[in-house]
Amino acid sequence: xxxxxxxxxxxxxxxxxxxxxxxxxxxxxxxxxxxxxxxxxxxxxxxxxxxxxxxxxxxxxxxxxxxxxxxxxxxxxxxxxxxxxxxxxxxxxxxxxxxxxxxxxxxxxxxxxxxxxxxxxxxxxxxxxxxxxxxxxxxxxxxxxxxxxxxxxxxxxxxxxxxxxxxxxxxxxxxxxxxxxxxxxxxxxxxxxxxxxxxxxxxxxxxxxxxxxxxxxxxxxxxxxxxxxxxxxxxxxxxxxxxxxxxxxxxxxxxxxxxxxxxxxxxxxxxxxxxxxx
Ligand SMILES: [Zn+2]
Ligand SMILES: [Zn+2]
Numbered sequence: 187x188x189x190x191x192x193x194x195x196x197x198x199x200x201x202x203x204x205x206x207x208x209x210x211x212x213x214x215x216x217x218x219x220x221x222x223x224x225x226x227x228x229x230x231x232x233x234x235x236x237x238x239x240x241x242x243x244x245x246x247x248x249x250x251x252x253x254x255x256x257x258x259x260x261x262x263x264x265x266x267x268x269x270x271x272x273x274x275x276x277x278x279x280x281x282x283x284x285x286x287x288x289x290x291x292x293x294x295x296x297x298x299x300x301x302x303x304x305x306x307x308x309x310x311x312x313x314x315x316x317x318x319x320x321x322x323x324x325x326x327x328x329x330x331x332x333x334x335x336x337x338x339x340x341x342x343x344x345x346x347x348x349x350x351x352x353x354x355x356x357x358x359x360x361x362x363x364x365x366x367x368x369x370x371x372x373x374x375x376x377x378x379x380x381x382x383x384x385x386x387x388x389x390x391x392x393x394x395x396x397x398x399x400x401x402x403x404x405x406x407x408x409x410x411x412x413x414x415x416x417x418x419x420x421x422x423x424x425x426x427x428x429x430x431x432x433x434x435x436x437x438x439x440x441x442x443x444x445x446x447x448x449x450x451x452x453x454x455x456x457x458x459x460x461x462x463x464x
Contacts, residue, residue, distance in 0.1 A: 193439025193464045195225040196452040197432045198299060199390060199422020204231035204255055206247025208426040212258060216266055218428035226271035226452055228299050229259060234279030235287050248279060252295055273454060275299035278344060280337040281306055292343040299453035302344030307333045312356040323357035327364055331372035338379045345453055346420050347380050349390040350403035360398060366406035377411045386418025386451060387411055389442065391434045401441060409445040418451045418458050439463050
């Protein structure tokens, strides 16, 4: 089957059964990405050191055997060579005290790409919505942005900052109390720090698929990043199942262009590669 032509041909945020919240076989994710016209794909399974234990299993759901991960993915990289470029990545759950552990982890294995994401705000996952109880959404969003900045001050071993405003997905009234303008001090602080560190951000299409109505971060944030001089931006579906591979990538290309980008970024061996849109 001939692949369709899409403006962005690299899905750099995808989960598989190595993540505690996905059952998708790696092969199924690669096949789906191929079908969507991707030329390269980066598998970025969750690795959250110090995530609260699952009540049923008593275990941290977001840890996996890194050696086996590399063994499986390296095998598939060979097998799919010539059809789709398979890169090996990881999505690290950032918390300020984990800097040293992530430094060791990323030094130990030849990752192509590392996403650093905020999943816990002072130990609480906004996904559970407990953190919103008795508080305004705006208060929690501000806390999430401040926690993101704290992470950036303590952790250096990542390439792009994942889904910057994803906390908004779980707010009681979602985007009602959210705009770039309302949090411009916090968001500018994050964007400037990322640029200073020589790192990038991602355009995560997950927000589009979960009914938020915009990607993460919001296009106003992406535009601001560009204005501040940001150049590195990867695009990821954050798919946890094959149907969501390269989700809304046509839209992602249009958003990047509207925000002033002519290129998107992919990574190999932790080095950015710039690709022309379209
Ligand atoms: Zn994430
Ligand atoms: Zn993810």
